[in-house]
Amino acid sequence: MNIKRRLFISNFLMLVVPVILSFIITSGSMFVFMELTGINNGRHLGNNEELFYNSMKRTSILVNKWSESTDLQQMKSDIRGFNEKLKNTKVSLSIYQGKELVYPSTPSANDLILDTVLSQSGSHIIIIDNIAVYRENIGKYSILLTDTNFIRYNIENYDSYRSYLINLGIIVIFFIIAIILLTNRLLTRFVFKSIITPLDTLVYGVHQIRDGNLNYHIEYNGKDEFAGVCSDFNEMAQRLLDSVKARQKDEANRKELIAGISHDLRTPLTSIKAYVEGIEKGIASTPETQKRYLDTIKNKANDLEHIVNQLFLFSKLDIGEFPFYLEQIDIGKELSNMVANLSEEYYKKGLSITLTQNVENIYVQVDIVQLRNAVINILENSVKYKTQQSVQMKISCQEEDKYVTITLADNGPGVSNEALEKLFDIFYRGDRARTNPSKGSGLGLSITAKILEKLGGSIRAKNIPEGGLAIIMRLPKDIGGKSVEENFDY
Numbered sequence: 001m002n003i004k005r006r007l008f009i010s011n012f013l014m015l016v017v018p019v020i021l022s023f024i025i026t027s028g029s030m031f032v033f034m035e036l037t038g039i040n041n042g043r044h045l046g047n048n049e050e051l052f053y054n055s056m057k058r059t060s061i062l063v064n065k066w067s068e069s070t071d072l073q074q075m076k077s078d079i080r081g082f083n084e085k086l087k088n089t090k091v092s093l094s095i096y097q098g099k100e101l102v103y104p105s106t107p108s109a110n111d112l113i114l115d116t117v118l119s120q121s122g123s124h125i126i127i128i129d130n131i132a133v134y135r136e137n138i139g140k141y142s143i144l145l146t147d148t149n150f151i152r153y154n155i156e157n158y159d160s161y162r163s164y165l166i167n168l169g170i171i172v173i174f175f176i177i178a179i180i181l182l183t184n185r186l187l188t189r190f191v192f193k194s195i196i197t198p199l200d201t202l203v204y205g206v207h208q209i210r211d212g213n214l215n216y217h218i219e220y221n222g223k224d225e226f227a228g229v230c231s232d233f234n235e236m237a238q239r240l241l242d243s244v245k246a247r248q249k250d251e252a253n254r255k256e257l258i259a260g261i262s263h264d265l266r267t268p269l270t271s272i273k274a275y276v277e278g279i280e281k282g283i284a285s286t287p288e289t290q291k292r293y294l295d296t297i298k299n300k301a302n303d304l305e306h307i308v309n310q311l312f313l314f315s316k317l318d319i320g321e322f323p324f325y326l327e328q329i330d331i332g333k334e335l336s337n338m339v340a341n342l343s344e345e346y347y348k349k350g351l352s353i354t355l356t357q358n359v360e361n362i363y364v365q366v367d368i369v370q371l372r373n374a375v376i377n378i379l380e381n382s383v384k385y386k387t388q389q390s391v392q393m394k395i396s397c398q399e400e401d402k403y404v405t406i407t408l409a410d411n412g413p414g415v416s417n418e419a420l421e422k423l424f425d426i427f428y429r430g431d432r433a434r435t436n437p438s439k440g441s442g443l444g445l446s447i448t449a450k451i452l453e454k455l456g457g458s459i460r461a462k463n464i465p466e467g468g469l470a471i472i473m474r475l476p477k478d479i480g481g482k483s484v485e486e487n488f489d490y
Contacts, residue, residue, distance in 0.1 A: 010187040017183045022176045029172050052147045055091050056134050058082065059145045062093075063136045070139050076103045090149035096142040118142060198226035205233055214241040253425065264307050268300035275300075310443040317450035324367040324454060328478055331366075331404050332359045335397050338372060342379065349383045350390050351410075357396035362404055363478045366455050374451045375408070377444040378471050382410045402477055403457075409470035414463045423461045424449040445471075 062082070066075055075095060082093045083104070095102040099118050107114060110131075117126050117133045125134045132150035136143040201218055208216035214237055220230035275293045284290040316322035339355045346353055382393055393410045415423060424445050452459045457475040464470050 014183060014187055018176070018180045021179045021183075025175050025179075026172055029168055032168075049150065051086075051089060051091060052132055052134075052145075052150055055086070055093075055145055055147070059093060059134065059136060059143065063138060063143060066138050066143075070141070072102070072141075075138075075141070079103060089147075091145070091147045094144050094146065096144060097140055102141065114144070117144060194222075194224060198222065198224075198230070202226075202229065202233060205230075205237070209237055209240065214244060256425075261307075261311065265304065268303045272297050272300045307443075310447065314443055314447050314450065317447065317454060320454075322454075324370060326365045326367055328363050328365050329368060330360075331362050331364045331406075331475070332397060334368065334371075335395065335406065338375060339395060342376070346379055346383065346393075350386060350388075351379060351383050351393050352390060353379070353393045353395065355396070356394045357398060359397050359399050359404065362399055364404055364475045365478045366475065370451045371455070374448040374473065375406075377448040378408050381444055382408075382412055382469075385412060386410075387413045399477075400474075404475050404477055406473045406475070407470055408473075409464055409468060411464075411466075411468040414467060414469045415461070417463070420461050420463065424459065 059082075062078055065078075072095075079093045079095065086092065092104075094104060094107070096114075096118060099115065101107055113126070113128055113131055113133060116128075117124075117135050120126075120135075121137075123136050125132065127133075127150060130148070130150050132147045134145040136145075198220060201220060205216060205218045217234045217237060218230045220227060275297050278284050279290060279293055284293045313322065335358060336355060339353055343353045379393065382391060391410050391412050393408060396407045396409075398405045398407075449459050452473055452475075455475060457473060459471065459473050462470050462472070
């Protein structure tokens with residue numbers, strides 16, 4: 001149940017429950033009071049008052065009887081019997097027509113009181129001092145019930161009734177207040193428990209994040225408004241964790257980048273400096289030695305230029321400022337042409353290239369030059385790290401749903417499982433001590449990964465069970481000539 005509904009129910013019950021329970025308690029209390037005091041049956045009255053009260057009931061019965069047939073003789077007869085039963089009391093019944101006494105012959109009260117009663121119309125009771133007169137009408141006749149010794153209250157029980165009623169009122173008020181407080185307490189708990197509990201959970205989660213525990217996630221099974229808040233909190237915590245990990249990774253990459261650049265630039269610079277000093281000090285005394293020294297300096301300068309160019313290319317790719325010139329190509333034909341053009345060159349370097357599987361009429365949108373650079377970087381990597389004089393490189397191309405997969409697998413030494421995860425990191429290479437500059441700067445596969453990323457694809461590496469390393473490139477197909485540039489992130 002959501003909080004909005006809980007609040008509605010709580011407000012509704014806050015009004016209805018106290019009213020209903022208060023009504024029930026008040027009604028029950030009054031009923032008990034009336035039963036105990038005898039008000040329901042006239043037991044609360046004094047003896048005379050009770051007599052007059054019962055006589056009124058008998059009079060009403062007679063009036064109803066006479067209403068059916070107004071027979072004066074019958075009325076006189078009934079009144080005679082009525083008065084006979086009450087002859088030892090001061091209560092009597094009489095008939096008047098207008099202000100004239102019809103029966104019996106003696107008036108039951110003084111003329112002033114009788115004139116007052118008869119001058120008023122309708123059924124009513126008049127009590128003056130100790131005289132009570134009850135009047136009913138039947139046609140032209142007025143029926144008067146008179147009590148000349150009327151005592152209104154039972155004085156003996158009045159004080160006890162009054163005290164009892166006051167105490168009962170206090171108890172009822174106490175119960176009503178208790179009901180209101182209890183209802184308020186229960187309904188407040190009903191609403192606020194659903195708010196305070198998840199709030200405490202959120203506060204605890206915030207403190208965990210504040211204290212650096214970014215792995216903390218809130219487990220909340222409710223289906224109210226806090227479910228979305230807790231879900232957003234968990235997503236925020238995950239993004240913070242990812243951000244911290246990315247920052248730590250970037251920091252590690254930055255340190256390794258600086259170390260890699262420093263080392264890879266220092267090595268050829270040291271060699272150049274040494275050869276220049278050799279020439280200056282006359283160590284290269286012959287023209288042949290001087291030429292060899294100068295050629296070495298030139299080669300080292302070329303190495304420096306290559307590293308700088310690779311760094312420049314990687315930085316351009318990384319920030320999205322390197323231009324790509326996309327065109328739709330038949331990937332199968334392009335791959336066949338690429339293998340044909342590169343086979344002889346790399347055969348001389350000890351790498352035998354074979355196209356083992358290919359596709360037909362499958363199109364992709366790529367920058368052909370950069371795709372070739374990506375393939376060449378992989379081939380160069382295989383040549384640099386081969387441990388045999390000759391290595392086999394098998395290239396295959398397959399169609400997978402909306403993608404084309406190009407696999408380049410050699411039978412070289414492969415890499416460790418730990419190295420697989422870092423193979424495409426900038427400046428990473430298997431030679432962790434970087435003691436062999438001829439193995440390259442570690443930029444080639446990083447550039448290849450960036451090229452594939454910008455082409456909307458991906459790249460990964462895996463070791464082959466029989467030995468060797470496989471680099472798997474994945475490119476999106478261009479279905480029906482539709483551009484796939486939305487996959488690119490320039």
